[in-house]
Amino acid sequence: MSESVVALFESLVGAEPPHDAPVLFDTACVMGGSIAGLLAARVLSDHAREVVIVEPDDISAQAHSRPGVPQDQQVHTLLPAGRRWIERWLPGVSQEARDRGASLAGPDKQFVGYDDARQAPDGVDHQFLAIGRPLLETLVRDRVTALPNVSVLRAQATGLRYGGGAVTGVRFAGAGTGGEGERAEGVLTADFVVDAMGRSSRLSNWLGQDGYDQPRLERLEAPVNYATALFERRAKFPELEVATVLQLFTPQYPSGGVSVAAATAVEGQQWLVMLMGYGDNRPGRTIDAFRAHCAALPPVFNDATSGVVTRDVVTYHQAESRRRHFAGAERLPARLVSVGDAVASFNPVYGQGMSSAALHASCLASYLGSGADLDEAATEFFRLQQVVVDAAWAVSAGGDAARLDAENGTEVPEEVRQQRLAMAQIVGAALVDPEVSKAFNNVSYMLRHPGTLFDPVILAKAAAATEGAAAQ
Numbered sequence: 001m002s003e004s005v006v007a008l009f010e011s012l013v014g015a016e017p018p019h020d021a022p023v024l025f026d027t028a029c030v031m032g033g034s035i036a037g038l039l040a041a042r043v044l045s046d047h048a049r050e051v052v053i054v055e056p057d058d059i060s061a062q063a064h065s066r067p068g069v070p071q072d073q074q075v076h077t078l079l080p081a082g083r084r085w086i087e088r089w090l091p092g093v094s095q096e097a098r099d100r101g102a103s104l105a106g107p108d109k110q111f112v113g114y115d116d117a118r119q120a121p122d123g124v125d126h127q128f129l130a131i132g133r134p135l136l137e138t139l140v141r142d143r144v145t146a147l148p149n150v151s152v153l154r155a156q157a158t159g160l161r162y163g164g165g166a167v168t169g170v171r172f173a174g175a176g177t178g179g180e181g182e183r184a185e186g187v188l189t190a191d192f193v194v195d196a197m198g199r200s201s202r203l204s205n206w207l208g209q210d211g212y213d214q215p216r217l218e219r220l221e222a223p224v225n226y227a228t229a230l231f232e233r234r235a236k237f238p239e240l241e242v243a244t245v246l247q248l249f250t251p252q253y254p255s256g257g258v259s260v261a262a263a264t265a266v267e268g269q270q271w272l273v274m275l276m277g278y279g280d281n282r283p284g285r286t287i288d289a290f291r292a293h294c295a296a297l298p299p300v301f302n303d304a305t306s307g308v309v310t311r312d313v314v315t316y317h318q319a320e321s322r323r324r325h326f327a328g329a330e331r332l333p334a335r336l337v338s339v340g341d342a343v344a345s346f347n348p349v350y351g352q353g354m355s356s357a358a359l360h361a362s363c364l365a366s367y368l369g370s371g372a373d374l375d376e377a378a379t380e381f382f383r384l385q386q387v388v389v390d391a392a393w394a395v396s397a398g399g400d401a402a403r404l405d406a407e408n409g410t411e412v413p414e415e416v417r418q419q420r421l422a423m424a425q426i427v428g429a430a431l432v433d434p435e436v437s438k439a440f441n442n443v444s445y446m447l448r449h450p451g452t453l454f455d456p457v458i459l460a461k462a463a464a465a466t467e468g469a470a471a472q
């Protein structure tokens with residue numbers, strides 16, 4: 001792993017808002033007003049006289065689930081990398097989240113377990129935000145739309161307009177509500193456009209139809225089944241705000257098809273509890289089944305699900321991880337980028353999506369601040385973004401590919417076998433060695449590049465811990 005990629009990743013993680021940002025655009029348009037679109041709009045607000053977010057859902061409503069984000073009733077934890085980014089660019093989100101009852105869970109408030117073993121404390125005060133996804137989006141949106149040059153057009157983007165090899169506008173159709181100020185259809189003139197339309201973005205199709213390259217779509221089978229329910233939080237286990245258990249395959253906690261379970265203490269004095277299974281395993285689809293699974297988990301799960309049900313089980317299925325290789329596309333129009341799940345959406349169990357969106361926003365800030373030629377395709381932006389996507393993909397897809405190969409009995413090349421062995425040793429060593437635990441957490445929390453795990457000191461410690469465990 002080259003030093004420069006590791007350093008570049010860390011500079012994107014630590015990006016600060018600019019002091020004297022050059023104003024480059026009259027109007028910048030962001031298609032999609034969810035987390036990735038809002039964070040991109042925040043960055044663009046420094047570089048455009050006006051930023052218009054085009055979003056079909058009514059996003060003036062406070063903290064409600066909405067159709068455009070069908071995953072928003074599932075557990076959504078904001079990893080330390082994303083939380084810190086949001087705090088620097090949109091200060092006050094964490095404090096307001098806490099004031100409204102969400103949890104800011106540091107190491108003393110977390111239980112992280114693998115099978116029946118608890119991960120070694122790493123001695124670092126990293127904080128997660130445990131919060132309902134609609135509330136988090138509201139806190140971010142309130143701050144972005146309060147910026148004097150940011151507005152929302154309630155409409156659906158339906159295509160792009162071009163001129164001179166660049167995007168010059170966004171075609172839109174009204175959301176069909178007949179609401180005040182709604183326009184049936186039209187073109188919004190823009191001199192920079194961001195696609196933040198999520199996993200089912202149609203941008204690739206539009207580009208193909210309009211004579212440009214369609215970025216290659218890479219898919220990795222990762223069939224995940226989520227079930228999430230909300231329960232009144234009782235006074236028991238006040239010391240815990242986030243509990244996660246992974247890979248439950250031991251006799252002590254019989255899996256019953258649950259591969260990951262998470263409980264987070266969220267606003268409204270509630271536990272948001274999630275069970276996840278792969279493939280045909282669809283755990284906890286009724287409250288009774290949900291509670292039965294949780295009774296076999298570490299005690300906090302039993303307690304979390306013993307309160308009154310405040311929202312019944314909601315399930316969600318996702319078949320695969322996907323990424324679109326914009327950096328490899330040779331013919332793209334200028335003044336167009338894509339961010340968030342529209343570019344890459346992974347197995348959600350790793351909790352990387354919103355933090356990835358924050359790092360894509362950093363890529364945008366870096367690109368716009370670099371003096372890049374805006375009349376050329378945004379290749380430099382996509383190259384930067386590829387560093388972020390590769391890093392997130394390595395964490396989530398690595399585990400899924402290993403699981404698939406094991407299930408299918410696939411022979412893997414020796415180099416891949418060695419890497420997987422090293423990774424397994426690192427995960428095992430993180431249970432007993434604080435230094436390995438710290439390195440592992442830094443990567444899982446997206447604060448450091450996965451290449452840092454292959455540091456000789458970490459690898460040696462991981463191998464020693466494995467030998468020590470085998471000798472016992």
Ligand SMILES: Cc1cc2nc3c(=O)[nH]c(=O)nc-3n(C[C@H](O)[C@H](O)[C@H](O)COP(=O)(O)OP(=O)(O)OC[C@H]3O[C@@H](n4cnc5c(N)ncnc54)[C@H](O)[C@@H]3O)c2cc1C
Binds near residue numbers: 199
């Ligand atoms: C089950 C599950 C659990 C997850 N858990 C976590 C977690 O714990 N932590 C984490 O960080 N991430 C998690 N994620 C990922 C997270 O949901 C996304 O990464 C995050 O929402 C950022 O996505 P986005 O803004 O790119 O897209 P989305 O949130 O999907 O939003 C897309 C937006 O585009 C709008 N849109 C769609 N079409 C158009 C159009 N034609 N014109 C204009 N607007 C349009 C939609 O209305 C919507 O507002 C999870 C995902 C899933 C599926």
